[in-house]
Amino acid sequence: MGRAIALGLPxxxxxxxxxxxxxxxxxxxxxxxxxxxxxxFAGLMLLRREGMRAWRGFIAAANSGQHPGERVIDGIVGLGAGVLLTVPGFVTALTGLVLLFPPTRSVARRGVQRWTERRVSSAVAGDLFGPRKVRVRRGAPDVDGAIEGEIVEPR
Known part of the structure; x- marks a missing residue:
């Protein structure tokens, strides 16, 4: 990851x-x-708005007993769009503007969620995003009795 940033930034x-x-x-x-x-300037205003929106969404989800992950991820994508708009330049500004549209924001949200789920434990992912659906493969079980499977996103 660090190598990609070191090559991509220049x-x-x-x-x-x-x-x-x-x-x-x-x-x-x-x-x-x-x-x-x-x-x-628009990026600075967006950072303020999205930051407050993400915080309010997290507090509302926590108070209602829901899983806050989706609202937090949506806030992170919005903050990312604001940061990209704030960075001087047309390429980053265009990327930030594209992240504001609902279809691309939804794609980015799913990507950030998958990235987050891969980097945290399954217990933390369950706390953030709710229970995961598991697809179980049939076959001979392992000697220790564990069931091999994979996590599948709900549709």
Whole structure:
């Protein structure tokens, strides 16, 4: 993961500069700077809104006895969109804007949830996202009596 970030960050900087030069030559550099500043300001406002929304969703889920994972993940995706908008540049701003639309936000939410489930214990995942459905394969059981299976996302 660290190696991917170390390789991706310089590529992102080069892409941001190239896109800024292209947009600046197309609409003029003062307008391009103004557009980047406007996107960063919108990102700051979005960070504030999404942060409060995520916190309120977590508190509401905890108070009602529901599993807070989905609301927390939705808040994390919204905060990620805000961070991407806040970072100066057109590539990150466009990525942040795309994350605001419900279809892409839903895809990102599922991806973040899967990523989280792989990195925490099954007990923590159950506490966050509710009980997991398990698909059991039939066959000869192991000698210790364990049942081999895989976790399947509910549809």
């Amino acid at each position: 590529l992102l900087v080069v892409a941001e500069i190239a896109v800024f030069v292209l947009v600046g030559s197309w609409i003029g550099y003062p307008w391009a700077v103004l557009a980047v500043l406007a996107a960063s």
